[in-house]
Amino acid sequence: MDAATRIVNERGGGPLVLACEHAANHVPAAYGTLGLPAAALGSHIAWDPGAAALAEGLSQRLDAPLVMAGISRLVYDCNRPPDHPGAMPVLSEDIAIPGNRDLSPAARAARVAAVYTPFHDALAGLLDARLAAGGRPPALVTLHSFTPVFLGRPRAVELGILHDADARLADALIDEARAEGGLDVRRNTPYGPADGVTHTLVKHALPRGLPNAMIEVRNDLLRDDGPGDGSISRMADLLSLLLCRALARLGLNLPDRA
Numbered sequence: 001m002d003a004a005t006r007i008v009n010e011r012g013g014g015p016l017v018l019a020c021e022h023a024a025n026h027v028p029a030a031y032g033t034l035g036l037p038a039a040a041l042g043s044h045i046a047w048d049p050g051a052a053a054l055a056e057g058l059s060q061r062l063d064a065p066l067v068m069a070g071i072s073r074l075v076y077d078c079n080r081p082p083d084h085p086g087a088m089p090v091l092s093e094d095i096a097i098p099g100n101r102d103l104s105p106a107a108r109a110a111r112v113a114a115v116y117t118p119f120h121d122a123l124a125g126l127l128d129a130r131l132a133a134g135g136r137p138p139a140l141v142t143l144h145s146f147t148p149v150f151l152g153r154p155r156a157v158e159l160g161i162l163h164d165a166d167a168r169l170a171d172a173l174i175d176e177a178r179a180e181g182g183l184d185v186r187r188n189t190p191y192g193p194a195d196g197v198t199h200t201l202v203k204h205a206l207p208r209g210l211p212n213a214m215i216e217v218r219n220d221l222l223r224d225d226g227p228g229d230g231s232i233s234r235m236a237d238l239l240s241l242l243l244c245r246a247l248a249r250l251g252l253n254l255p256d257r258a
Contacts, residue, residue: 004118006068008056010126014063015252016243017126019142019200021078021119023052023068031075035098045092046072048145050222050232055143057236062243065130067123069115074100076115079142079199082108086196087116093151123204131208136252139169139211141243142200145219146190158184160216162191164198169211172246180242190216211250215239 006023025047027034033041040046052068059066069078074097080087088100088111103111130138148155159177163170170187177185191197198214205212217239223231 003070004115005122006070007122007126008066008068009059009063010065012059012063012065015136015138015247016058016062016064017123017130017138017140018055018059018064018066019123019140020048020051020055020066020068020144021142021200022048022073022144023055024070025072026070027072027075031099034074034100036074036095040095041072041074044145044147044219045095046074049219050217050224051143051145051219053224053232054145054217054222054236054239057232058141058143058240058243061236061240065126067119067126069119071115076111078116078119079197081199081203082112082116084196084199087112120200120203123200127204127208127210137208137210139213139247139250139252140201140205141169141212142214144214144216145222146216148218148220150190155190155218156184157186157189158218158221160186160189160191160214162188162193162198162214162216163212164193164201164206166201166206166212168250169213169246172249173213173215173242176242176245176249180238211247211252 025041027041055066055068058064074089074092077087077089088103088108090097090100127140161170161173174185174187177183201212201214217235221231221235
């Protein structure tokens with residue numbers, strides 16, 4: 001089975017641990033194409049375009065360990081618990097996923113073991129190692145992107161800051177982003193806790209009492225970094241600045257940046 005998880009900058013000593021649950025659109029050969037054409041497997045239903053590069057940029061800028069999923073969320077969405085209907089979706093947006101229809105309990109359990117468990121074990125291991133080392137506990141930030149048009153409806157929001165029961169970091173990020181200006185920034189948009197998207201935060205940050213937030217960037221702001229573009233790099237620069245300022249408000253140790 002293909003590797004489900006990749007860890008970047010495992011020994012990073014900055015104040016954050018990062019996670020990117022929808023980093024890849026890779027479907028292992030064992031699953032065929034899930035009954036989908038290549039265009040669908042390359043689209044936003046299979047992954048979060050630009051999120052992996054953004055996450056790696058932030059990992060480098062903030063010296064943060066990063067856990068990345070290596071398999072498409074259509075095989076298993078690592079931001080959903082095993083009993084959630086969206087964990088192995090039969091429909092994504094308005095596209096049916098034939099390869100996920102009528103999965104047996106054994107087939108579902110095999111995907112949990114192959115994709116979900118390695119990702120969350122890796123993230124838990126990083127967090128627990130940081131806590132065991134002493135010093136200030138890290139904050140957990142998960143990174144995502146979203147499509148500008150969903151089911152035919154344009155989305156004006158450009159930067160979503162999401163949270164569950166603990167809003168400390170999200171509150172600080174929203175304040176800093178709005179003070180910086182330049183982007184349409186909204187709380188728990190385009191998704192929120194009621195949509196089940198805060199699973200990673202609930203599973204890892206809340207029980208450990210860690211400040212946490214989920215960052216959603218509209219994916220047309222995350223074009224590939226090429227000559228004359230560099231939009232991913234610019235967004236990584238902006239978010240690293242906002243995160244440093246927000247973390248400073250919470251009294252967390254920072255790189256020499258803010």
